[in-house]
Amino acid sequence: MTNPSVAELISRSNSLGADPKNTNYAGGNTSAKGTEKDPATGEEVELLWVKGSGGDLGTLKETGLATLRLDRMRALVNVYPGVEREDEMVAAFDYCLHGKGGAAPSIDTAMHGLVDAAHVDHLHPDSGIAIATAVDGPELTTKIFGEKVVWVPWRRPGFQLGLDIAEIKKRNPQAIGCILGGHGITAWGDTSEESQQNSLWIIDTAATYIAEHSRSEPFGPALPGYAELPETERHAKAAALTPTIRSIASADKPQIGHFSDDDAVLEFLAHAEHPRLAEMGTSCPDHFLRTKVKPLVLDLPADASVEESIARLHQLHEAYRADYQAYYDRHATAESPAIRGADPAIVLIPGVGMFSFGKDKQTARVAGEFYLNAINVMRGAEGLSTYAPIDESEKFRIEYWALEEAKLQRMPAPKPLATRIALVTGAASGIGKAIAERLAEEGAVVAIADLNLAKAREAAAEIGGPDKAVGIAVDVSDEDAVIKAINETLLAFGGLDIVVNNAGLSLSKSLLDTTAKDWDLQHNVMAKGSFLVSKAAASVLIAQGLGGDVIYISSKNSVFAGPNNIAYSATKADQAHQVRLLAAELGEHQIRVNGINPDGVVQGSGIFASGWGANRAATYGIEEKDLGEFYAQRTILKREVLPRNVANAVFALVGPELSHTTGLHVPVDAGVAAAFLR
Numbered sequence: 229m230t231n232p233s234v235a236e237l238i239s240r241s242n243s244l245g246a247d248p249k250n251t252n253y254a255g256g257n258t259s260a261k262g263t264e265k266d267p268a269t270g271e272e273v274e275l276l277w278v279k280g281s282g283g284d285l286g287t288l289k290e291t292g293l294a295t296l297r298l299d300r301m302r303a304l305v306n307v308y309p310g311v312e313r314e315d316e317m318v319a320a321f322d323y324c325l326h327g328k329g330g331a332a333p334s335i336d337t338a339m340h341g342l343v344d345a346a347h348v349d350h351l352h353p354d355s356g357i358a359i360a361t362a363v364d365g366p367e368l369t370t371k372i373f374g375e376k377v378v379w380v381p382w383r384r385p386g387f388q389l390g391l392d393i394a395e396i397k398k399r400n401p402q403a404i405g406c407i408l409g410g411h412g413i414t415a416w417g418d419t420s421e422e423s424q425q426n427s428l429w430i431i432d433t434a435a436t437y438i439a440e441h442s443r444s445e446p447f448g449p450a451l452p453g454y455a456e457l458p459e460t461e462r463h464a465k466a467a468a469l470t471p472t473i474r475s476i477a478s479a480d481k482p483q484i485g486h487f488s489d490d491d492a493v494l495e496f497l498a499h500a501e502h503p504r505l506a507e508m509g510t511s512c513p514d515h516f517l518r519t520k521v522k523p524l525v526l527d528l529p530a531d532a533s534v535e536e537s538i539a540r541l542h543q544l545h546e547a548y549r550a551d552y553q554a555y556y557d558r559h560a561t562a563e564s565p566a567i568r569g570a571d572p573a574i575v576l577i578p579g580v581g582m583f584s585f586g587k588d589k590q591t592a593r594v595a596g597e598f599y600l601n602a603i604n605v606m607r608g609a610e611g612l613s614t615y616a617p618i619d620e621s622e623k624f625r626i627e628y629w630a631l632e633e634a635k636l637q638r639m640p641a642p643k644p645l646a647t648r649i650a651l652v653t654g655a656a657s658g659i660g661k662a663i664a665e666r667l668a669e670e671g672a673v674v675a676i677a678d679l680n681l682a683k684a685r686e687a688a689a690e691i692g693g694p695d696k697a698v699g700i701a702v703d704v705s706d707e708d709a710v711i712k713a714i715n716e717t718l719l720a721f722g723g724l725d726i727v728v729n730n731a732g733l734s735l736s737k738s739l740l741d742t743t744a745k746d747w748d749l750q751h752n753v754m755a756k757g758s759f760l761v762s763k764a765a766a767s768v769l770i771a772q773g774l775g776g777d778v779i780y781i782s783s784k785n786s787v788f789a790g791p792n793n794i795a796y797s798a799t800k801a802d803q804a805h806q807v808r809l810l811a812a813e814l815g816e817h818q819i820r821v822n823g824i825n826p827d828g829v830v831q832g833s834g835i836f837a838s839g840w841g842a843n844r845a846a847t848y849g850i851e852e853k854d855l856g857e858f859y860a861q862r863t864i865l866k867r868e869v870l871p872r873n874v875a876n877a878v879f880a881l882v883g884p885e886l887s888h889t890t891g892l893h894v895p896v897d898a899g900v901a902a903a904f905l906r
């Protein structure tokens with residue numbers, strides 16, 4: 229049965245973590261102390277349960293807790309070698325674990341164990357960090373909280389910070405918590421409820437004080453020309469700049485992006501002090517580990533043209549890289565880990581919004597959220613005083629901390645398609661859906677573009693929601709709709725790498741029965757549709773400069789000549805030749821173009837379900853339900869082809885193994901000699 233202290237701890241953590249005003253995503257940690265019978269001795273032992281490394285308070289479960297013997301943890305004080313070697317204490321936590329210990333203890337474990345209170349919360353609230361980063365933070369702390377909250381000067385998290393806070397609690401029996409300079413807050417209580425109330429009191433008191441005492445324009449006066457653009461223009465400009473911004477964020481290694489035009493970002497960029505504040509960078513360690521020490525800010529007004537903005541962004545990127553390299557060189561020692569890349573994680577465009585980047589969509593989105601936290605912090609600090617984040621050298625000590633590096637090294641290897649952004653047309657059903665699923669399984673993020681928006685959204689939700697896939701509406705035969713769908717993909721994921729021309733439909737008719745309208749429909753959706761998609765996508769891929777893949781789902785019928793198929797097969801042959809033409813034309817940009825020739829994919833196929841199957845079955849004189857098996861028996865391998873088999877071929881073509889292949893068609897038909905390519 230769950231220990232009651234643990235149950236209280238989980239419920240308090242979830243409640244604190246549910247409200248973003250209390251702490252940033254996955255930021256902060258909480259703990260409880262209590263007793264339990266030691267199964268090895270039958271005696272009561274005092275334990276410390278503390279949120280382990282990683283994970284989010286809002287969704288914390290018992291499995292996310294580290295469990296330590298309190299006596300052993302506190303005995304570490306006797307072997308503590310001093311602040312110079314405090315990192316060694318992290319390994320010593322392993323010798324204090326109770327049972328298997330649960331989750332890995334985080335760096336903040338010492339603070340939780342050493343502070344003499346049954347319940348402790350360490351949080352990163354924007355309001356608290358605003359006080360923590362004000363140049364006169366110590367005075368403000370006294371002014372706002374009286375003697376109830378004590379100022380603790382900035383110190384990198386670790387054993388010494390735990391000792392400092394424990395000492396403060398001992399010397400200030402009236403205190404309910406402290407403001408950690410440059411960083412956040414810690415509060416405590418004898419009961420779980422008291423700890424939570426104390427945390428909330430500090431957060432809310434700080435917020436109220438800021439609201440009541442802030443000067444009216446914390447970011448300075450409005451900057452003429454920097455006000456936000458109307459939404460349509462904002463999104464159009466954002467999409468037009470996305471390929472360039474992705475290339476800037478991905479010069480060292482490819483990144484996924486997230487776009488936000490939150491009011492707080494637009495307001496920040498519309499006021500005079502934003503260049504100075506942005507340059508000072510973020511302060512809370514959690515923030516700058518994801519946002520990098522500072523963002524790249526376009527120094528042009530909202531109405532600057534796309535061309536001018538692109539040219540300036542390239543110049544600013546060069547300067548940013550040089551600046552970051554200089555920061556690394558200024559602070560790196562012989563023991564420092566190698567530089568991790570000098571591209572920005574946050575790019576700010578006045579009037580338009582913020583692009584944030586990361587190794588996957590969630591990381592990119594959270595980096596953006598953290599910069600929003602940082603904007604709130606700067607607003608609060610500047611409203612009351614002057615924003616004064618921690619020193620650059622301290623930021624470096626966190627960013628290139630051996631413990632941080634060890635955490636990164638422990639991360640699982642990325643999946644083969646990690647950081648790649650795919651657009652699959654007609655992916656709400658059948659083969660396209662299977663392709664979207666396979667690409668997502670391999671680590672890509674996917675835009676599912678289909679005529680049927682409701683089904684596209686359903687398919688995206690099945691894949692795992694907006695951090696993995698989004699559903700968007702497109703009629704591939706309509707050029708404006710195609711451009712709109714590509715722009716939506718750019719804003720959803722910050723770029724584009726893989727395009728799969730899969731949308732299609734099939735009318736099985738003889739020459740004499742095929743109307744001009746039938747012909748146009750088949751050709752508009754497949755030959756013209758994939759031309760339009762390839763064209764719009766290629767302009768993005770070329771601007772991005774990261775290469776890319778275009779895949780055509782053509783058909784066995786592009787080479788095989790059978791009856792009752794004139795419009796469909798002719799347009800499939802057109803698509804097949806587009807593969808060769810575009811492979812030849814786009815190769816200089818490292819864009820590979822390949823095709824797949826499926827055949828007889830009955831299961832899951834909307835084409836077969838909506839008449840084509842019945843028609844084919846009638847042609848062959850069999851029942852429709854037996855069509856898959858009938859096709860299987862016609863093949864050399866005598867196997868039925870499933871949507872998944874086509875999807876696997878797409879992965880093979882866009883994955884790492886066929887990197888030197890372009891202009892190829894892969895049959896996925898279980899072997900049809902009449903459709904052999906030669």
Ligand SMILES: NC(=O)c1ccc[n+]([C@@H]2O[C@H](COP(=O)([O-])OP(=O)(O)OC[C@H]3O[C@@H](n4cnc5c(N)ncnc54)[C@H](O)[C@@H]3O)[C@@H](O)[C@H]2O)c1
Pocket residue numbers: 653654655656657658659660677678679680702703704705729730731732733734753757781782783784825826827828829830832833834835836
């Ligand atoms: N099923 C097979 O045996 C087979 C064989 C060879 C080739 N193909 C090709 O595979 C592709 C997918 O076929 P499927 O069997 O999965 O069919 P499907 O009907 O299950 O899926 C096709 C999807 O394309 C969408 N679509 C149709 N017109 C569109 C348009 N104008 N714009 C955007 N989306 C549109 C549909 O809404 C549907 O979701 C097609 O190009 C088809 O020609 C299929």
Ligand SMILES: [Zn+2]
Pocket residue numbers: 256350351352385411412
């Ligand atoms: Zn912290």
